[in-house]
Amino acid sequence: MATKKSVGSLKEADLKGKRVFVRVDLNVPLDENLNITDDTRIRAAVPTVKYLMGHGAKVILASHLGRPKGVTPPKYSLKPLVPRLSELLGVKVEMANDCIGEEVQKMVAAIPDGGVVLLENVRFYKEEEKNDPEFAKKLAALADLYVNDAFGTAHRAHASTEGVAKYLKPAFAGFLMQKELDYLVGAVSNPKRPFAAIVGGAKVSTKIGVIESLFEKVNILVLGGGMIFTFYKAQGHAVGSSLVEEDKLDLATSLLEKAKSKGVSVLLPTDVVVADKFAADANSKIVPASSIPDGWMGLDIGPDSIKSFCEALDTTQTVIWNGPMGVFEFEKFAAGTEAIAKKLAELTGKGVTTIIGGGDSVAAVEKAGLADKMSHISTGGGASLELLEGKPLPGVLALDDA
DSSP states (O other): OGGGOOBOBGGGOOOTTOEEEEEOOOOOOBOTTOOBSOOHHHHHHHHHHHHHHHTTOEEEEEOOOSOOTTOOOGGGOSGGGHHHHHHHHTSOOEEOSOSSSHHHHHHHHTOOTTOEEEOOOGGGSHHHHTTOHHHHHHHHTTOSEEEEOOGGGTTSOOIIIIIHHHHSOSEEEOHHHHHHHHHHHHHHHSOOSSEEEEEOSSOSTTTHHHHHHHHTTOSEEEEOSTTHHHHHHHTTOEETTOOOOGGGHHHHHHHHHHHHHHTOEEEOOSEEEEESSSSTTOOEEEEETTEEOTTOEEEEEOHHHHHHHHHHHTTOSEEEEESOSSOTTSGGGOHHHHHHHHHHHHHHHTTOEEEEOSTHHHHHHHHTTOGGGSSEEOSOHHHHHHHHTTOOOHHHHTSOBO
């Protein structure tokens, strides 16, 4: 499987005085005044950058922010990140007005050993997402070696994540990238058993690939979130006005049959919290999962489901979680997701490996204040899903072999 590729370690690199092009993921949320509202991704980049600085490298940081599609509005500039980045790194980070060109080359030439320059948003050029070879060559011309520490974009073959590694050798994985691969590939290829996966989220369609590939690997599969109603309807249950993907009913039936044939224990909720509308202040009640009344929609798993899910998780040695159990943004429908987060935090303390696989599950764990109680929190939503599906990641394949 291509994802098992082992990449070259940064610790083998000769760095003193070398210009190092580092692709990081600084795609952080900003408010309307361009203040950073969550600096998780900036903090995640720090260990690699500090290591490079400490070994006398001249560090050139490249990232995208948002989806500017080749235009340059101020709200997509990386400039607002400089103060926080400087504070975390303990040096004054210089900011370039562009990511290629003569001015940038002059700035790079002036970086002292251990110094850091941040390039402007690489997506200000359409060529970035097109993985244009000429653009990749211009980026490569800035440096002596390449480090990719942007796991969140490793599933995309862009100029700064994949193209540049063709022209800039050696190409190494940064520490964050390495940790992601160790945990996610390790969990999937050689987990301590019993191995459970918790898959939630709104739609079956976005998780089919993951569910199917997990059947080959897990002992227990716990399903929650809006996707469960497609399974219920396929079994002939009343689902009220809950979210259902009508065109996926046959698929839901075949997924459950496949699980049975593989000997995987699949847990669906036995009770659900229903609401009379999709709103934070909706009226709610708990009903059996098999009989949701007309005009009501399921927005969370119920207390019996929480109990049976937690009992099943108590038997495990490795757990991977992707997707919330309910509409956790509404306090009234957050109990299921919070209970899973608490249970995983408790299990981590007992030596169970717990991996939060990107996206909304990460937001839920952070909201519960339990992020530091998990074994590993993935910084990549799409990338972690594709890795769990066993798909090769272009940004990883482009790096040098160990």
